[in-house]
Amino acid sequence: xxxxxxxxxxxxxxxxxxxxxxxxxxxxxxxxxxxxxxxxxxxxxxxxxxxxxxxxxxxxxxxxxxxxxxxxxxxxxxxxxxxxxxxxxxxxxxxxxxxxxxxxxxxxxxxxxxxxxxxxxxxxxxxxxxxxxxxxxxxxxxxxxxxxxxxxxxxxxxxxxxxxxxxxxxxxxxxxxxxxxxxxxxxxxxxxxxxxxxxxxxxxxxxxxxxxxxxxxxxxxxxxxxxxxxxxxxxxxxxxxxxxxxxxxxxxxxxxxxxxxxxxxxxxxxxxxxxxxxxxxxxxxxxxxxxxxxxxxxxxxxxxxxxxxxxxxxxxxxxxxxxxxxxxxxxxxxxxxxxxxxxxxxxxxxxxxxxxxxxxxxxxxxxxxxxxxxxxxxxxxxxxxxxxxxxxxxxxxxxxxxxxxxxxxxxxxxxxxxxxxxxxxxxxxxxxxxxxxxxxxxxxxxxxxxxxxxxxxxxxxxxxxxxxxxxxxxxxxxxx
Numbered sequence: 014x015x016x017x018x019x020x021x022x023x024x025x026x027x028x029x030x031x032x033x034x035x036x037x038x039x040x041x042x043x044x045x046x047x048x049x050x051x052x053x054x055x056x057x058x059x060x061x062x063x064x065x066x067x068x069x070x071x072x073x074x075x076x077x078x079x080x081x082x083x084x085x086x087x088x089x090x091x092x093x094x095x096x097x098x099x100x101x102x103x104x105x106x107x108x109x110x111x112x113x114x115x116x117x118x119x120x121x122x123x124x125x126x127x128x129x130x131x132x133x134x135x136x137x138x139x140x141x142x143x144x145x146x147x148x149x150x151x152x153x154x155x156x157x158x159x160x161x162x163x164x165x166x167x168x169x170x171x172x173x174x175x176x177x178x179x180x181x182x183x184x185x186x187x188x189x190x191x192x193x194x195x196x197x198x199x200x201x202x203x204x205x206x207x208x209x210x211x212x213x214x215x216x217x218x219x220x221x222x223x224x225x226x227x228x229x230x231x232x233x234x235x236x237x238x239x240x241x242x243x244x245x246x247x248x249x250x251x252x253x254x255x256x257x258x259x260x261x262x263x264x265x266x267x268x269x270x271x272x273x274x275x276x277x278x279x280x281x282x283x284x285x286x287x288x289x290x291x292x293x294x295x296x297x298x299x300x301x302x303x304x305x306x307x308x309x310x311x312x313x314x315x316x317x318x319x320x321x322x323x324x325x326x327x328x329x330x331x332x333x334x335x336x337x338x339x340x341x342x343x344x345x346x347x348x349x350x351x352x353x354x355x356x357x358x359x360x361x362x363x364x365x366x367x368x369x370x371x372x373x374x375x376x377x378x379x380x381x382x383x384x385x386x387x388x389x390x391x392x393x394x395x396x397x398x399x400x401x402x403x404x405x406x407x408x409x410x411x412x413x414x415x416x417x418x419x420x421x422x423x424x425x426x427x428x429x430x431x432x433x434x435x436x437x438x439x440x441x442x443x444x445x446x447x448x449x450x451x452x453x454x455x456x457x458x459x460x461x462x463x464x465x466x467x468x469x470x471x472x473x474x475x476x477x478x479x480x481x482x483x484x485x486x487x488x489x490x491x492x493x
Contacts (some may be wrong), residue, residue, distance in 0.1 A: 016401030073305030173454030179428030196361030
């Protein structure tokens with residue numbers, strides 16, 4: 014992972030160690046995820062990074078972050094050496110290349126819808142800036158090829174952010190595997206459950222169309238595939254996938270006799286629809302989306318049982334790795350609880366990680382459910398299932414032992430803070446190899462792209478035959 018305080022380009026995969034002048038940054042895409050970067054650059058990392066401008070096709074959302082930046086600047090205590098700089102600028106994303114060149118921009122942070130990533134990455138690299146992009150890298154083979162060609166041509170750097178690596182529980186499992194406690198890894202069983210709040214949310218937004226997101230195998234599961242690639246230090250080679258849209262969507266609603274549905278979120282606040290998102294209930298969602306529909310007509314709260322959904326809500330994959338292990342992966346987007354279970358089998362034992370991020374979803378007019386419990390801790394529990402996490406290791410012919418997990422402050426168990434530090438200050442020595450590079454992003458989407466091909470053809474797909482534009486060589490065991 015390249016640090017953002019470096020004013021000269023570094024080939025992808027190289028890790029600069031000494032920050033230079035403050036990097037000049039622009040952020041393209043002003044949805045919900047943008048806030049983490051805006052607050053980090055204008056706050057804890059203002060000494061190494063300068064946010065020059067934000068960009069979005071929707072001027073209302075861009076204006077939201079201009080106002081937030083002014084608010085943060087006003088709240089900053091006056092002190093000698095203050096590096097606040099000029100007021101935040103904005104520009105239309107169609108002017109990205111010109112803006113980079115006219116304003117000596119060093120880095121572009123991209124938090125736009127997935128289908129736009131390749132276009133913005135290539136344009137930024139060609140214009141002379143490095144790139145930080147939210148996962149996924151891109152959604153298809155063509156995007157992978159174009160990005161790889163632009164990196165080769167320009168020598169610029171692309172970082173795909175994978176904050177799940179930094180979550181203490183996931184780092185703890187990596188440490189166990191890397192220590193050799195369970196021997197050589199032979200197989201992995203990984204199940205991810207999205208509940209009827211968080212899982213349903215992917216069927217309300219632009220993600221619901223595969224042409225926009227690549228489906229959950231790309232948009233959501235690229236996080237999970239990156240974890241496995243990193244945990245075992247290996248590269249995926251062959252994928253077989255099965256799945257479909259079996260719960261959400263108009264046809265499934267009709268088959269279950271759900272009757273007529275509203276076009277969008279709850280209208281009558283006294284009658285709660287558990288599958289509706291009322292944007293009026295959340296100040297941030299209202300300010301970003303409901304108040305700005307007039308600019309582009311984008312609806313953040315479509316009915317999850319309406320027509321037009323082309324992504325799957327139930328998925329299962331078998332993934333073979335270069336070094337021999339096999340991954341069995343499943344994703345369910347309408348579970349009554351949210352979390353994941355992963356078991357790693359080795360020649361000398363087994364490691365098991367269970368995470369419950371939300372034990373139950375409650376449907377009440379008095380209850381406001383957090384959309385994403387992985388980012389914001391929630392307290393919902395029932396009499397059987399408890400929120401929390403547990404990592405257990407058991408070697409052959411020994412009793413099982415629980416490994417303690419120490420969480421930090423902030424989103425994803427403190428993982429976001431660690432990621433941002435590596436991103437802006439440059440990573441130091443990390444025996445777990447958590448900082449990620451371009452090839453990590455490519456390996457992660459390669460599984461999803463191959464999975465989508467397998468869903469379409471009914472055949473197993475070999476990743477080298479996809480022609481992604483770069484060789485996905487086996488990893489070192491400490492990440493890449």
